[in-house]
Amino acid sequence: MKWLKSWNPLRRKSADQMGSRELLEMIAAGATAVSGVSINATTALRYAAFFACLKVLSEDVGKLPVKLYKERPTRGSDVARSHKVHRLISRRPNDYMTASEFWEMCTAHMILRGNFYAWKNVVNGEVVELLPLSPTAVKPKLREDWTLVYDVTFANGKRNILGQDEIFHVRAMSLDGIKGVGALEYARECLGLGIAAERHGAKLFVNGANPGGALQTDQILTDEVFNRVRDTWNEKHQGLDNSHKVAILEGGLKWVSVTMTNTDAQWLENRKHTDNQICGMVRVPPHKIAILDRSTNNNIEHQGLEYVTDALLPIVNRIENRIRVSLLNEQDEENHYAKFNVTALLRGDMNARRQFYKDMVFIGAFSPNDVLELEDRNPREGGDIYLTPSNMNINGRPADEDQKRDR
Template sequence: MQLNLRQRLKVAWNVIRNKYSEAGYDFVKWFSPSNIFASRTGNILATNETIFAAITRLSNAMASLPLKLYRDFTPVNNRISDMIANSPNPNMTSFEFIRTLEVMRDTFGNGYALKMYDGNYQVESLLLLDPSRVEPVIEDNTYELWYEVQGKNGHYYVHNMDMIHVKHIAVTGQTIVYNSVGYKGISPIDVLRNTVDYDWKVRTFSLDQMDSAIRASFILKMNTTLSKEKKTEILNNFKEFYQANGGVIIQEAGTEINPIERSIIDTKVFDVEKITRSRVATVFNMPVHMLGEIEGTSYSSMEQLYLEFVQGTLLPIVRQYEQEFNRKLLTEQERLRGLTFKFNVNALLRGDIKTRGEFYFKGIRSGWFTPNEVRAYEELPPLDGGEKLYMSKDLAPIDDPTRTGKEVNAKNEPKTDAGSG
């Protein structure tokens, strides 16, 4: 059961009144400029290039997918579709909005956008919220999901139908605030905490080794025991002669000079990088080759390379966004009329020219593509007559396979003269 606006306000007031004497639906003070990633989680995002690369890949992929409102496979242009496809709020384009929302989901485990209404209670914008200030809660009497937001002057409560919420897999245990089981996503950064700490310690140890490593380049061996003053004199003479002669050294009798061979970077650091890359890819449900690991992978085309990424990684994320937008930006009557938001993932699966050409050729000859539809996919203008479907004449209807056989037999019969008996 979905609550209407009056019921939402009434329940919200009852919840707030139990905890605060002065509160309300005043959201103006929430949106002062601030760095939403100014936290421990954000610091890891800014200092670990593997996690940064994974989140960048996911957020850019989601933001690059065309998002439109459809009705029976036909794009619909109205106020809500224009808002979501062009400018979800006065400060952002659709690309920036989706990308930032996905970055928050992949960093904090949850991404929130508040629905803002005009005077006619029509959605006019979607404003992003700091995930660290939002907590899902369940109202005791109605069991409706609400979101407790830490505002500047207190806590505010927003009904779930007024909040766009995308998340990673949800917490399955008892949470601190009420009982929000299944409503708050787990942060991938927290899952990777041990991996990140181990990677950081190995890198720090390697850098410390480089900084504190012995800077000598040669071992100078003498056959006799020398006093401290004599050693200093010989060492200074060695340095001066080496510098004055462009690096050329004369080895005298009784003296042995051996260069010191050392590795600048421990090869184990690269093994740690592979482990980190593999674990980050696993947590974000990505193919490891999408993070730069090409060893052991073989793909015959770009289409195959992206197929695994789209099917295994993007489709569940895309489905979550679509259902969230459909449920909270469309009314029940609009959904019953066939309206639905849809991301076009085919943009990532177009393949190379040869593969696309064969795909389009089969589609047109088999009657499930019109030439103008193919031209639209290739961003070419339509042509007159290109809106028709075509079928190959060598194909027979599936419900009458004998008709073509009769026509072929009649066509192949030998011709006879009119007067022959």
């Protein structure tokens, strides 16, 4: 990318210094929930359930193979391996990221901020590089002539107005067709409640967890004795490092156990409820983040299928559509398309793959070499034959003989 520093079309455009107000907005990039917790990307990702959901979705999209295909004139399609866009989306979008890392980031930005932006480095009319931009540094604007432009603030503090043909923009669900909506803005209260409950629990453990009891005496203690007893007790028994140590009581002090209160029980229920809300918000089944309260051997398979259709497919469909309209020229857009191989998610289930391949070969949809290719194995001689079951006849004759007779 050294040549990019000397040849950069952005340098030839007028740039304005970013004002203090815009800088403050970019640094904050968050807001305070009613619970009093400041919600931004950092605090949200420190919430275990949300981080787990984001990690599951991002990594699942990142591990899906994606290829560019060219449609045949009649039926079918072939992988367009020689096309430069195929290399960008399947192997190396830029000099410092792999395709897997790039699509992981894309998914994470879409969930967090509702938008993923990347600057398209175009050379001789072709996109040769995709450089991701921070969602907080890009502001899409619709002009009076209905053209979309992007106000981009770069790391050096300079601002440029870029056209739609210079930005690769993948939106999540949108309310205005310009910007997508993200969890940080529209799930702020749910995240704030979960983070507040998590911090409450952490503070309890700092003080030795929920007090299992209290020291009681019938005597009236002077301030000096009271302070000495309190300080000594805290020194010897407060915190996790001092748990389960033997306590020595003096002066008629007695230990009175304290059971869990309704408030404590409601706190635990609230944490479970909030975790499930987070899962529902991003359509991740709870069992994917190790919440197995209501999962059984009978329903967990169906939950996995719903996860693919309801959570992953909407994300990859948005990316596929944006690749077609944003990275391909008008001529290639007509007969080229990008496709994520969602069936790759079956790789973890050997029995499901075996049965699927068997059925597809049996009906003549796959050849043995097609199966070997899907398993990243080399083809074998004679493996390009497509079988037709002997019982699949037309009027008692094999299909090919009946077709010859009709000619």
